[in-house]
Ligand SMILES: Nc1ncnc2c1ncn2[C@@H]1O[C@H](COP(=O)(O)OP(=O)(O)OP(=O)(O)O)[C@@H](O)[C@H]1O
């Protein structure tokens with residue numbers, strides 16, 4: 272019986288641990304994205320210059336220069352989406368959505384590629400990362416999966432839209448899918464030359480202080496004229512909604528799993544304890560006081576619940592990575608919008624980007640799980656114990 | 671040796687299980703009276719459903735009567751508070767309940783020890799006493815068996831050992847021999863009789879078995895909620911009472927002339943009672 276209780280408690284709490292870990296990692300990342308977006312302003316063209324390989328309105332050359340003149344501007348980042356539908360770099364079975372994305376460093380390092388997985392945080396597996404001094408060179412880093420499939424190594428070159436880029440590094444990201452289909456990352460200016468695009472699709476402006484964002488919006492607007500729409504990023508409905516919905520969906524899962532776990536544990540301890548009515552009657556008959564019966568049995572059922580914790584840990588460590596993977600996949604399928612954040616601008620193209628790459632159980636969640644388990648175990652047990660203890664022994668003994 | 675004639679005294683006791691949504695009202699005990707002298711073994715016989723368990727529950731303080739007095743060793747149980755009743759059960763009474771319910775997770779030995787816990791008996795003494803008791807019911811080779819590993823009769827004997835664990839002054843047994851074969855039945859009966867004689871434990875035993883009840887000191891039959899002593903029992907009680915008043919008269923005659931005998935209320939003979947021997951209660 273004790274073992275059964277421990278098993279049920281273990282599985283319930285294990286589920287909670289898994290979802291709370293996933294939710295915690297998402298929430299941490301979402302919170303970072305939200306705060307990074309606070310002092311960001313987006314500038315987009317309303318009278319677009321179209322380009323055959325560009326799937327969004329481009330800005331004029333020289334726009335960035337004008338914005339940089341406005342005081343209160345801390346940094347300017349350029350982002351372009353370029354469509355290579357015509358054929359150069361579709362690979363890894365990825366759908367034909369290609370882009371030039373800003374990845375890091377704020378000033379010079381930008382991305383060209385098929386952009387399927389956006390720009391997940393990557394690590395360099397071979398060679399080196401791009402550096403500011405690369406700003407005008409035709410160099411690139413490519414994803415590890417593509418490198419091994421195509422046999423292209425360091426020092427060799429890849430053709431992007433007809434322009435050769437020399438491979439200086441090979442990077443890897445968390446999952447195989449992105450490793451195969453990830454973008455070729457190149458410096459921004461060579462990328463624009465390769466696509467023959469006049470300017471970026473969007474210019475992201477970082478305000479020096481959060482409080483001055485709305486003043487700055489007005490000043491940039493008057494500096495560049497009515498051909499451009501200037502807006503704080505946090506006001507862009509899609510971005511805010513995406514962040515919020517990602518956050519809330521996963522929070523719901525966490526609460527639901529906690530609630531389900533709590534109900535299950537409560538019911539099990541309730542039912543198991545209710546069956547001990549005769550035992551309670553016997554103890555009363557033998558002259559045990561109500562106080563000692565209640566405290567003894569309550570302690571016992573808390574200990575049973577605690578026995579479930581090792582099982583909970585095992586369940587979460589074994590099943591956690593699988594659940595994480597399936598959440599990542601469903602988030603990929605959902606394909607949320609793109610958000611760009613702060614001075615180290617990241618492009619994030621799916622909810623999966625908010626997930627930690629590996630699953631881990633933190634001590635604080637474990638502590639929470641212990642508390643929840645013990646409390647619910649106690650709550651479930653105490654009612655039938657009290658009820659039976661209140662009966663006269665003759666009644667409690669009756670089978 | 672002086673004994674209390676009215677060690678157990680029931681006066682006009684009625685117990686009714688009230689009508690509920692599912693059940694009719696049942697008057698299990700209907701205005702019954704009863705006396706059992708100290709150190710005597712009384713049998714209660716009666717058909718199934720006649721109220722035997724109900725009677726034992728009242729005698730042991732497991733339940734309370736609707737009306738009437740349940741006096742055990744000079745105390746009216748109906749007037750004891752919950753706390754005193756718990757102490758009464760823990761230290762004064764031993765029960766062998768009809769279903770001889772043992773805790774399934776504990777061994778025979780531990781089940782007997784458990785009964786001594788509320789009385790704060792030191793654990794080494796608990797262990798030793800429990801072993802002695804199990805030995806006296808012939809189970810010294812089953813000490814560490816779980817109830818599930820014991821036969822029905824063996825479980826019943828563990829329950830008897832448990833009931834004796836606290837050296838009770840009152841032993842209440844509901845069908846204690848029901849599951850025993852002839853040999854064990856008489857062994858338990860002999861044990862009970864010796865305990866009554868030598869340790870002055872007063873006992874009430876519920877039984878269906880006339881061969882058991884015939885050997886008891888007193889016999890009562892319960893039918894439709896009414897309790898009646900057998901002829902043999904009425905006679906014996908009358909003799910005991912006559913004997914008691916004779917010796918009281920002698921005591922009064924020997925006493926100082928100033929001492930005026932007080933009027934004795936009906937059925938209240940003597941309060942003198944020797945403390946139960948503290949030694950080993952087992953034969
Ligand atoms: N809790 C209860 N509620 C209602 N009726 C009850 C309750 N307990 C006992 N009774 C009824 O009271 C009557 C006497 O019950 P009791 O258990 O005292 O019988 P018994 O003489 O011990 O019978 P048996 O020999 O079968 O054990 C029975 O008719 C029974 O149905």
Ligand SMILES: [Mg+2]
Nearest residue numbers: 722723768844
């Ligand atoms: Mg009965």
